[in-house]
Amino acid sequence: MIRPTLARRAAGAALLIGAALFLPGPADAQPSGTTEPGAGGWRTWVLSSGAQFRLPPPPDAAATRAEMEQLRALAASRDAEARERIGWWDAAAPAYRWNRIAVEEALKAGLTANFGYRHLALLHVALADATVAAWDSKHAHNRPRPGAADPAFGTVVATPPSPSYPDEHAVAGATAAAVLGEIFPQRATAFAKMAEEAGRMRLLAGVAFPSDVEAGAELGRRVAAAVLERGRRDRSDQPWSGSVPVGPGLWNGTNPATPQAATWVPWMLASQDEFRPPPPAAHDSLERAAEMAALRAFQRTPLTNARALFWEAAVGGLRQYEYWNNHLGRLLLEHGQAANPPRAARAYALLNVALSDAGIACWDAKYAYWAIRPFQLDREFRTVFATPNHPSYPAAHACYSMTSALVQSHLFPRDAEALRALGRESGESRVWAGIHYPSDVAAGQEIARRVAARAIERARADGGEQAAP
Structure with missing residues (x-):
């Protein structure tokens, strides 16, 4: 626990340290092992550039x-409790830790995939x-x-191979707290x-100065704002004001799942319907009749049922x-990037x-076409589990899982084959379960390919490829 005042000095700590040790050095004076020295020039998503909120110089x-x-x-x-908390925050890069916090909150709130991915x-x-x-x-x-300023000073964790000001954990903490708080x-x-x-644990660990943490928190708040x-302009707070259409061949039911997601503002697409199939x-x-006949003829086995249930229960809405954020966290760890902020x-x-x-x-297409589900088209047809409460075309699992597989395949090419296999199985499992036609899966995977x-x-083009390890 840090005391309210910092008056108590460690016994025998007084060392005369040359002023030059505390002064900033030229950019080319950084050691060769510095973490991502060019990352300040990477392309940003909302800021005009990394320099938009550049901080004033650190204290003299x-x-x-x-x-x-x-x-x-x-x-x-420092006591045992402090050391444990220091280790918890230092276990990986700030984005990894805040991802785990955010996912846990989303699960507690029972958020569906649409809202979960929007918030993340x-x-x-x-x-x-x-x-x-x-x-x-x-x-x-x-x-x-x-x-570096005082080689005799002991730290609890390894000193990060990057300049001290601002502290990256304080930056990320203030950013995440503001976003998640809203x-x-x-x-x-x-x-x-x-x-x-x-931020406090970085001070207790001895790897950041108080002004690093203070400046980092201020920077984080400005970015979050x-x-x-x-985010307030993406329409995710707007309720659905439509109604379920009625007619032959249309999905029928009440309270369809998150139809308003079809109107949200995307990040990379020119419009919601840019990739509409x-x-x-x-x-x-005849085409639909043939697909329905194929679903009836499919020979379910304990294995196909088990895989279908896995993708529904463990990776459902x-x-x-x-699932996919945990998967990314594992790959970051396996590829030595989890500690690279x-x-x-x-x-x-x-x-x-x-x-x-x-x-x-995916939701744009679902609620543009309102395609009927297999069990609605054939009331005698039985599925492995209850069908999700939204239109059939395209298959959401195919949209999400193949997108994730392809994006992660690009980031981690040595795992591409296994990732793409997961993406394919996720889509195919919906046919095995009888809740989608094969054409639903094909359309979903095509959306995924285009988004990915x-x-x-x-x-x-964001600058990170050139710096990839």
Whole structure:
């Protein structure tokens, strides 16, 4: 626990440190192992550039010496609980930790895939832009870390290989707390406390100066404000004002799932209907009759039922975002990028923006055509589990899962084959379960390919490809 005042000094801590050790150095003085030194120039999503909110220079040498004394006093107050919390926040890059926090909140709130991906896209766009902005200021000022300023000073965790000012955990914490606080207002105070702890643990760990954390929090709040302004204009707060159409061959039921998502503002698409597929086969056509016959003839096995149930129960509407974000977290860890703040933030933003846009494009088509489900077309037909309460065409699992598979395949090409297999199985499982026609899956996968291609096109041009390890 950090005391309210920082008056207590660590015994025997007084060392004479040359003023030059505290002064910023030239950009080319950074060590060769510096994490993503060019990330401050990566393309941003909402900010005009990483330099839009560039911070003023850090405190001078005299102020930095005083801050060093504060850190020595704090180091003497570390206890087992503090060390545990330091390790929890330091386990991976800030985007990874805040992703886990956000996903858990979304699950507690029972959010469907549409809202889950919308909120995660907003959060991770903010974190990606905030991280680029942090790296811009870091390398504009090149302030050495406390351990570099005083080699005798002990830290709890390894000193990050990047300039100290501003602190990236404080930047991300303030950003995430502001965004999540607006999405889940009843939890805003809790998020603010988490953000404060994230910055405080960097001081206790000895890897950031108090002014690094203070400046980082201010930068994070400014980025969050800009991203939230965009989020308030995406129409996700508008209720559905339409009605279920009535007619032969149309989906029929009440309370269709999130039809308003068809009108939300996408991030990368020119419009919601940019990738709208052609109309599905008519309910009384030979093509639809052949698909219905294929569904009836499909020989279900314990394995196909089990895989269908997996994709429904473990990766269904309420857990879509958990599964694919967990998958990305695992790949970041396996590829040595989980502790790389700019690269982790970039990956989470690309994935969740693509998935949010895929959902919008998918829902645009669903509620443009209102295609009838197999069990509605043939009342004698039995499915493996209850059919989700929205139109059949295109298949949402195919839209979401193939988008995720293709975006992650680009980010982690050595895993591409396994990822694409997951994307295919997710779509096929809906046919195995009898809740979709094969053409629903094909249309969903085509939407996914086009949305993923847009995300990959952006990734190739955002500056991060050239710096890829």
